[in-house]
Amino acid sequence: MRQLEIHLKARDSETVIRAIKAFEPVDWVQFKVHQEDRVYLKVVMHDGRSQALSDAIYRALDTCKDWRVTLIPIEAVIPAPEPLEEEDKKAQLKVLREELLDDVTRDAALTSDFLILSGLSTIVAAIGMNSNGVAAVIGAMVIAPLLGPILGFALGSGLGNMVLLKESGKTLVAGLTIALIVAFALSFILPINFESQQLMSRTQVRLDSVALALAAGGAAALSMAQGKSAVLVGVMVAAALLPPGAALGLFLGAGEFGLASRSAMLLFLNIVCLLVSALAVFRLKQIKPRGWIDQQNADRAFWINVGLSISLLVLLMVLIVVLDLGEAVDLG
Known part of the structure; x- marks a missing residue:
């Protein structure tokens, strides 16, 4: 359940x-407040x-001034209140659009902490x-902050x-760049x-890597949409992104360009798979904009990103x- 606290002018309260x-x-x-022209509900x-009520309130107050709605879980x-009817239960979301957007936007922001964590997790x-x-690789998965920008990009598309x-694209590129630079520098210190x-x-790039990344991205998006902690799923996502990124930097520094290209393919494959599955989950959970015009823009962004992602995924597969087949022929 949710508690909605609504602060607005008295003249707008009846609607x-x-x-x-x-x-x-x-x-x-409805509470009485000290300000004569204000109402607190x-x-x-x-x-x-x-979600439906918060959208209705927004539409009613869209042209008004000096109002605010606070959402509290x-x-x-x-x-205990009377249970909802079956129709309402089917449409039930554990997290409201505004709550999900706030969480994802915060995690997808490019901050100094994000860059530091990206560098430290790459070292580990x-x-x-x-x-x-x-154990060290698992530790790096735990502290890697790469889940945020992936989900941010998917939610932004939805x-x-x-x-x-x-912002999410910029943050993801920055995080991966830091990982490559740090791993590249370490390659001159660590003998490979x-x-x-x-x-x-x-x-090793195989078709089962596709299934792993698709499952990880879908589980991450679903956990966010259900209001559950995404920490454990974030470990899965980090496992799909950070290790191949760090391996890519190490192999580049060592001049092993063949191995580096395979790590790069695995990294790129995982990014595309994570994005496709997160896009699909947000779409299936009907997380969409409030207005009709915004919905048209969201549909356009969604299908463009899905089309590009699936095309890249097919190419990589x-x-x-x-x-x-080439390896099988060589072995034969």
């Missing part, structure tokens, strides 16, 4: 109160109707892979939010250990099959 009553809240109350809503209510991953240390799209299974596995 909002009618909207509140129309959506059958669990409870609502507090509403308790089921999750299945919270509720853990429990005593006594590069050293761990080169020494075949599984909502037609060009600002979020640009070609016997390391952790390192050499990041040069063809390259994987060609490489596998």
Whole structure:
């Protein structure tokens, strides 16, 4: 459930109160405030109707001034309210659009902390892979912040939010650039250990890598849409992005361009797969803009990104099959 706190001018309150009553809240109350021209409303809503009510309030107050709606998650209510009808339950979202957008935008922002974490996680991953240390590689996955910009790009496409799209793309490019630079620099300090299974596995590009990345991206987007912690899924996403990125930098510094190209292919494949699956999940959960015009822009952005991503994915899968056939011929 959600609690909506609405602060607005008294002259605009009647329209909002009618909207509140129309959506059958669990409870609502109007408070007296010290300012004579102000009204404060507090509403308790089921999750299945919270998004619809917040959208209705926005439409009612869109041309008004000096108003604000605060959304607060509720853990429990005593006594328990009447359950929703089946139709409302099917449309129920655990996270409202505004809450999801706020969380994803914050995680996709390009900050000094993001760059520092990207560099530190690359150091841990590069050293761990080169020494075949599984624990170190897992530690790098935990602190790697690459989940945010991937989900931000997917959500920006789903909502037609060009600002979020640009910011997420910039953040992802910056994070991967830092990872490549740090790993490249480490290659002049660390002698490359070609016997390391952790390192050499990041040069193996197979079709099962597609399934892994698709599952990881879908699980990450679904966990965000359900309001659950994405930390564990973030580990899966980091596993798909950071290790091949660090391996790419190490192989480039060592002059192993053949191995570097395979790591680059794995990295690029994983990025495309993560994006495609996250786009699909946000679309299936019907996370969409509020207005009709915004929805048209979102549809356009969604299909453009889906078309480009799927085209790149098909191309990469063809390259994987060609490489596998080439290796089979060499072995034969």
